[in-house]
Amino acid sequence: MTKKRTNKYKKHIKQSPGSIVYTGENPTEKLFINTFDYSPEFVTEVELNSVEEAYNFKDSESITWININGLNHIQDIEKIGNHYNLHPLIIADIANTSQRPKIDVYDDYIFVVLKMLYYDENEVIKIEQISLVLGRNYVLTFQEVEGDVFDNIRERLRIANGRIRTLGADYLLYALIDAIVDHYFIVTETMGNKIEDLEEILFNGHIQDDLSLQVLNLKKEVLKIRRAIFPIREIISRIEKNQHDLINENTIQYYRDIYDHVVQLSDSVDIYREMVWSLMDMYMTTISNKMNEVMKVLTIMASIFIPLTFIAGIYGMNFDNIPELHYKYSYFILWGVMIIIFLGMLYYFKRKKWL
């Protein structure tokens, strides 16, 4: 995989700057376009067969959400981008999935890049880039693959009397961002659980060989999440401050609510960060405690039996004249002495709290 990524960049830089290159690793077989066209009175949900069918919505009065999955279909992305007057650099950004979350404000549209985070079935964190374009009466969303966090919004759009139907495209953008940010809470919570699991393992002293690698991976996950979440604060701030015509003044309060959530998430992530960093220290003390225990066993065994063996060695000597050897009860007295030494040692280690 390492090699592949290197190649990706190498290929990329052969291109002219601003050229459109798909840099993700999940190409889809076919482009998937799905639209919601709605007003308070009606809602139409259509799956389109070609990008050209999405052209009409640009100037219609009803509000339209065009969701496009499959960033590897570069020509189609470019066609629709051009039709909606997106700057070539924007189109390049949509296809380049290694973007940092950011906002670009143009006169007639606002471009937002965000990251969708989720844990896959192996508890590995996955990051998918999503680009959102807010124009007059429409929102375009570009995703790498199918499957997203917007099902709840789709259902609310289908309901006749939902608030979302009565409000503009700026509220739709808010709802989409809010859905993404809400999903971060699940991710940070899963992360929190993983940290607590490791804490418990360390506390119980079950040292596994791959523990330091697990901690390292947690560190990386925390850093990835930080990287996805932190820039959003700036994005929302700029929406608030810009007073762009496309954002209704009443909707701004909703964006501010996202801001509060993101600050809260940032706080949590920072606390997780501290916790993960502490895990390594905790791991180190656990190892040292284990070693202490090992050393104690060795020291106790050696301290008790080495002197006794020495005494046995003494009376194994072959000197002609060792008077003790010839007394009748010498052997039994010696056993007594040895038992006393043995018990004395036990008592000594007991008092030292080593036993």
Next chain:
Amino acid sequence: MTKKRTNKYKKHIKQSPGSIVYTGENPTEKLFINTFDYSPEFVTEVELNSVEEAYNFKDSESITWININGLNHIQDIEKIGNHYNLHPLIIADIANTSQRPKIDVYDDYIFVVLKMLYYDENEVIKIEQISLVLGRNYVLTFQEVEGDVFDNIRERLRIANGRIRTLGADYLLYALIDAIVDHYFIVTETMGNKIEDLEEILFNGHIQDDLSLQVLNLKKEVLKIRRAIFPIREIISRIEKNQHDLINENTIQYYRDIYDHVVQLSDSVDIYREMVWSLMDMYMTTISNKMNEVMKVLTIMASIFIPLTFIAGIYGMNFDNIPELHYKYSYFILWGVMIIIFLGMLYYFKRKKWL
């Protein structure tokens, strides 16, 4: 518990954004509403049976403090919120107990979220969210469960000639925040004592198996307290700078006094933080010192008896021709040599300060 929290968020994100969901874990059986209606001349303290009874206070000239406990009674919260013209997002924030401390300034009311901190009987830190709304002539407070830090304020309200009775709702809000912040001092002090206790345990070298877990838990507590206290500085700053009609100019000095307290608390918390982080280092050195001690015992025992055992082994050999074996005093001379070696070793270790 871990599972439950995940479910909580999962349920939450199924909702439309801004929908009112109680996210706490302490539902109460019934809503508890308690009001103080007062002016310099009179004070009325009533426990209400329904939220509707709290409607009249909105436009009365006397100052009213309406305290509501039981955030799980969402419909009631919503009713009273609507009556007092609170923005739907504010009502949602009141019910969502995982808010960060914050202030939202609206034209006709100021909304403040704070955290009440206290140690429960198991010395585990508890965090309870409290939302305060300052309107013209009234303050609403929303708490999760009964029991708070305001008893002192209640008593002062009941006294006829208390200063608090002569001042406006802005002073009441100040008094409530001040009571919460004052309580933080007890919390930080308890924390300080816990840290000192651990220091003493480590100093005395009583290594307990769960020490690293205790330190980790202290770290978490410090981070939680920080998270509750630090945002208050910004809250007070915004009250000071905003020059809102609802805050009398003379009362601002009192808010500034809270600010000083919060800065002082922040300083303390940061010092505790440093101390807790140092505890882990101290723990590590304690373990290493212990191991050193263990190793010394082993080394002294082994170094003394291994050479002696070797000598005994020599004269246990069965060679036909070992002249020493046949001298009359060989055995006693050997004992002399052994005792000299023994004492020499002792002296050597004494000089190395290992004994």
Next chain:
Amino acid sequence: MTKKRTNKYKKHIKQSPGSIVYTGENPTEKLFINTFDYSPEFVTEVELNSVEEAYNFKDSESITWININGLNHIQDIEKIGNHYNLHPLIIADIANTSQRPKIDVYDDYIFVVLKMLYYDENEVIKIEQISLVLGRNYVLTFQEVEGDVFDNIRERLRIANGRIRTLGADYLLYALIDAIVDHYFIVTETMGNKIEDLEEILFNGHIQDDLSLQVLNLKKEVLKIRRAIFPIREIISRIEKNQHDLINENTIQYYRDIYDHVVQLSDSVDIYREMVWSLMDMYMTTISNKMNEVMKVLTIMASIFIPLTFIAGIYGMNFDNIPELHYKYSYFILWGVMIIIFLGMLYYFKRKKWL
């Protein structure tokens, strides 16, 4: 002591906010008031018997320094505070000795809280709070107990032609703050010496059992000093920027000089901080080096004598047929072999630089 502090806060929060409570731990038996009333022409130094005697100085044209020791005499503090028109919160701050250094600027006076630092005879750092009030033609100072760093200023006031006599109350305030700040240099220097002493102990490898506690205490001292010194920068900045009528433009240069000193002190404290934090690392490596040494002794002893003992064991066996036992010089040859093994081992460890 720990319990007592808890009680202190608990008692405090029972009070109404802004109520005057002495929170220090050094009550004095009687209030001590000492005044210097001076102009270029004269100086009068009087010890007053009651606070009422200090009332006249408020409107006199001569400059007066009223020094009050004994913050536990709350009624007296309150009386004089009221006479000099101090805001109730200011009077409460004077009595509350756990204030952070700060400045409060009012229209007709400036209130400054500072900390006097000194090491007591046990080399334990002591912190005493001092409150200074600069009014038109007078300076009030409030201290907890007798004994301060102002003797030098008193002597200069007594001298007829001293510059201090020709300048206003703002210069007196400067001189007082300067005396406090100058004293910090002694404190930081003592701290520096303590750190150097510990470094030397660690370098010489004299590991004492309480070393990690000593380092921890040093950490706390550094943090306490930081806490006392750092806020002063902001205090002086505010004096400079405020352009208050009470501060003469020419005196500001003198305050700027204090600022330079405080920045210099802050730098020193930050360096001490780094040094103290490093001490713990140094301590850890010292312990590990010691352990290495212990292990080497053990390993050398064991590696030399275990093989030799094995050989002796061989020829202690009682097999009927061990040819070597019967050769005449076997015993002496064996000694030769053992000595060669012994020397070979010594050489090996020498080459490994373990000896």
Next chain:
Amino acid sequence: MTKKRTNKYKKHIKQSPGSIVYTGENPTEKLFINTFDYSPEFVTEVELNSVEEAYNFKDSESITWININGLNHIQDIEKIGNHYNLHPLIIADIANTSQRPKIDVYDDYIFVVLKMLYYDENEVIKIEQISLVLGRNYVLTFQEVEGDVFDNIRERLRIANGRIRTLGADYLLYALIDAIVDHYFIVTETMGNKIEDLEEILFNGHIQDDLSLQVLNLKKEVLKIRRAIFPIREIISRIEKNQHDLINENTIQYYRDIYDHVVQLSDSVDIYREMVWSLMDMYMTTISNKMNEVMKVLTIMASIFIPLTFIAGIYGMNFDNIPELHYKYSYFILWGVMIIIFLGMLYYFKRKKWL
């Protein structure tokens, strides 16, 4: 090498300030000048023999890129610098290869210093300084040696209908900076791979002796890359904000794109930084785990055989009266006892999870 660098500085400071000294370590034999002169209609690519031939381009209407390799040819650099009105300090900066990335904005040109980064064949990071001067209709680039990251731009210039041919010198400057920044991605990626390789080595527990040195070198590389990349953010910011006549308003969007890339790179570098710092911790735990394993082997061997040897010693004693010696099956019973002790020990260590 160390000596040489010292000499370099020593020589340098003998000079008057602002004097032009080549401080690099890669002198080239001859100056290499290469020009691209182009307009939408034509492109001329010439290799010049002397700097004087580069004089004419200054006032021509076509756009010219003059690339000069060989900073040790100081007189030539000075001549061309003077002809293009560069400030003497700028010319000195061009020759001094230890510059930090920076921008200097003058009235009639913009001067940018950047660092080209690449890994050489030994995976050692190399840093080459490149100076870029944007004037009206021309861009000058000064490099230390031949070989750069601009081949792609050259090819695009040679193509008749490339966008780059239709745009001004400001776009050329953008394209050059973009090429440099794009190359950083390869560098950071290689660095990421190196970190992952080390992680894997540590995870597999293959402790090599030079591992801490490898980690240290990685730290240095991360710091060098940071130093090259971070200042670029400020450079681009200043281009954006300055609204210099030389930069067309439409081109600014392209510079903003570089800014996004640099922020992304900075993020990556910071994450690598954290990772490299963690490697040292991981290394430490790996060593400690290894030691634990060693200690366990020792403890198990010693704990099993020391007691058995003691028992053998007992029955090697020469007392006249040791009854057990004379029973017929004593020897075999003893073997039984020993085997039981042996198995008991094994079971004990098994239960402790040491085996």
Next chain:
Amino acid sequence: MTKKRTNKYKKHIKQSPGSIVYTGENPTEKLFINTFDYSPEFVTEVELNSVEEAYNFKDSESITWININGLNHIQDIEKIGNHYNLHPLIIADIANTSQRPKIDVYDDYIFVVLKMLYYDENEVIKIEQISLVLGRNYVLTFQEVEGDVFDNIRERLRIANGRIRTLGADYLLYALIDAIVDHYFIVTETMGNKIEDLEEILFNGHIQDDLSLQVLNLKKEVLKIRRAIFPIREIISRIEKNQHDLINENTIQYYRDIYDHVVQLSDSVDIYREMVWSLMDMYMTTISNKMNEVMKVLTIMASIFIPLTFIAGIYGMNFDNIPELHYKYSYFILWGVMIIIFLGMLYYFKRKKWL
């Protein structure tokens, strides 16, 4: 030395604030005054015998550099300071050698304090304070002792057609500061070499007992250099922004060049800082690696010979009935068994990569 410094401060605080006290430790026997008086047409270099001779230069049209060595001659310093209208606090700052680098801008002169850094012959870093005063047509420099970094400037002043002769006193000040800053490069480079030397020692595993002290001293040196270099950025910024009459607009570009150098130095110092901090970690892993090696030797020796000794012990027992003792080849078979065990152990440790 420690005592002496304490005394120094104690003495100091006995003085009135702003009193002039020499706080350095290098008093010179006599005051040394050296002047360069120059214009484009002439240069006069004189060594003065008394401070009074330096009075005339104040109002002459030619530019004068008056260099004064010997800060302990306080009266002379005061005389010349007064003649050149320096504020009493400035004169006190000149004599107080523990100043932080700083700038004080007055109406008719600019006062700059800097630190000259150099390594003495014992590779100990030395810091000497230098004060510079820029007035109209003159620059005063005050140094503690003879010997400085300005010889190069002196030579350039002596040359008839040097640029320095044609420019004003502001350029002279620049040249002096530039000479000081240029010298920092030598210091940081020496520091870099010292760090690399230690890295190499650690890499080769030559653990010396004073290594942690060496690292600690390096830390202190880094912090001292930081303290000398970092404030210069602010000094230059204030010169740039102040637009003081004494600084010609064209000269500002030169000051900006110093700024670039100082930023570059700051970057280097910060990298050294990281490196020195890493050295301690590296030291720790080196110690641990050593210990691992020691433990392995012990474990291998013990694991091989303890079982063998046990076997020898068995056949040294004196049971009447040990059948093996009486077979003819028992002894040789036993040797075979022992050699097999020995080789088996070697193979086991080989496979574990311990050999």
